[in-house]
Amino acid sequence: MENIIIIGSGPAAHAAAIYAGRARLNPLVYEGMLAGGIAAGGQLTTTTEVENYPGFQSIGGPDLMVKMRAQSIHCGARIETKTVDAVDLGQHPFKVFVGTQCVETKTIIIATGATAKRLGIPGEERFWQRGISACAVCDGALPIFRDKVLVVIGGGDTAGEEALFLTKYASNVIMLVRRDVLRAAKAMQERVFANKKITLQWNTNALEAVGTEKLEAVRVKNNKTGKESMIAAGGLFYALGHNPNTAFLDGQVALEATGYIATISGTTLTSVPGVFACGDVQDKVYRQAVTAAGSGCMAALDAERYLSSLESR
Numbered sequence: 001m002e003n004i005i006i007i008g009s010g011p012a013a014h015a016a017a018i019y020a021g022r023a024r025l026n027p028l029v030y031e032g033m034l035a036g037g038i039a040a041g042g043q044l045t046t047t048t049e050v051e052n053y054p055g056f057q058s059i060g061g062p063d064l065m066v067k068m069r070a071q072s073i074h075c076g077a078r079i080e081t082k083t084v085d086a087v088d089l090g091q092h093p094f095k096v097f098v099g100t101q102c103v104e105t106k107t108i109i110i111a112t113g114a115t116a117k118r119l120g121i122p123g124e125e126r127f128w129q130r131g132i133s134a135c136a137v138c139d140g141a142l143p144i145f146r147d148k149v150l151v152v153i154g155g156g157d158t159a160g161e162e163a164l165f166l167t168k169y170a171s172n173v174i175m176l177v178r179r180d181v182l183r184a185a186k187a188m189q190e191r192v193f194a195n196k197k198i199t200l201q202w203n204t205n206a207l208e209a210v211g212t213e214k215l216e217a218v219r220v221k222n223n224k225t226g227k228e229s230m231i232a233a234g235g236l237f238y239a240l241g242h243n244p245n246t247a248f249l250d251g252q253v254a255l256e257a258t259g260y261i262a263t264i265s266g267t268t269l270t271s272v273p274g275v276f277a278c279g280d281v282q283d284k285v286y287r288q289a290v291t292a293a294g295s296g297c298m299a300a301l302d303a304e305r306y307l308s309s310l311e312s313r
């Protein structure tokens with residue numbers, strides 16, 4: 001019987017593993033085997049330099065995750081490179097299913113992250129991280145985007161926030177919106193409309209990312225008139241929303257309407273006592289490595305308290 005099973009391998013999972021390991025709880029981490037299409041180590045394995053994680057002026061995303069993994073092991077975590085297929089939270093101890101294996105555990109920490117939605121247009125794979133990004137806050141300040149025309153796709157709050165953020169670096173920002181309205185909150189819309197560096201192209205879909213070594217243009221189509229055109233651009237930012245990785249839970253933990261795991265505010269407690277959630281799988285607002293790590297620490301402390309309460313019963 002395990003004390004704590006941690007599912008995931010991003011900053012949230014490793015912060016939880018470090019704290020649980022140091023608490024001598026002998027945590028078991030299932031880091032996933034390309035779960036949700038992402039390598040063990042999580043979203044930061046898909047990026048280059050990380051410049052906003054305290055303690056590192058600049059560090060490669062994959063390097064940072066290698067260091068976190070090593071620290072988890074150093075602190076006593078056991079890590080298996082396997083994906084959790086399903087869980088049974090209907091009775092305590094909980095059951096965790098991994099391939100043909102079924103492991104019982106007193107607590108579970110869910111740190112399975114979220115996957116940024118992509119369009120799947122031609123050129124996307126080729127120019128990913130060479131002009132295309134799904135995180136303006138993370139990548140927008142990079143030199144390759146300075147004083148360039150930058151394109152943001154999406155009409156939600158994230159798109160508005162990213163477009164506004166990018167105006168600090170870009171010569172101008174073009175938002176491609178597939179409908180003739182924004183989904184973003186009115187306050188966000190007002191800020192977007194008021195910013196002279198932002199122009200909106202309504203009823204517009206991106207068809208192709210074009211370039212040689214890096215992105216140089218975006219081929220677009222007006223879905224009302226059918227007219228195609230080319231926008232010369234140095235950057236393309238997707239703000240299409242994220243899919244939290246919760247399918248394996250099969251509805252056994254309460255989710256918010258947005259699909260993220262619902263947690264009690266200020267804690268990592270979920271609808272199931274003994275099951276905790278941290279990182280991007282429960283965070284639709286901040287979605288940063290440092291906030292994920294912070295909530296991973298909270299999850300380990302919450303789980304430790306729960307285990308103590310089990311013992312004293």
Ligand code: FAD
Pocket residue numbers: 007008009010011012013030031032033034035036037038039040041042043044046047049050051052053082083084085111112113114115116133134135138139245248278279280281287288289290292
């Ligand atoms: P994730 O990093 O999403 O990791 C979750 C892991 O769990 C994944 O490896 C996944 O495969 C695994 N998993 C999923 N399901 C299962 C399962 N069933 N069983 C086992 N494992 C599973 N933030 C910053 O602070 N600074 C940056 O510079 C920065 N740059 C970014 C660049 C890009 C391109 C992207 C996409 C994001 C960036 N972010 C950055 C955001 C940051 O990466 C995330 O906020 C952070 O990684 C979230 O951590 P997490 O621990 O919640 O989960």
Ligand code: NAP
Pocket residue numbers: 117119153154155156157158159161178179182183184239240241242258284285
């Ligand atoms: P979102 O609200 O789901 O918006 C996604 C946007 O992408 C929508 O405009 C959608 O268009 C568009 N889109 C999706 N798929 C597309 C495709 N294939 N082609 C073109 N466009 C596509 O996601 P989000 O903006 O990330 O926000 C998620 C949640 O977090 C929301 O609840 C939001 O309010 C919240 N949030 C809040 C803040 C804030 O308060 N400051 C900041 C960020 C996020 P349609 O509109 O046509 O569907």
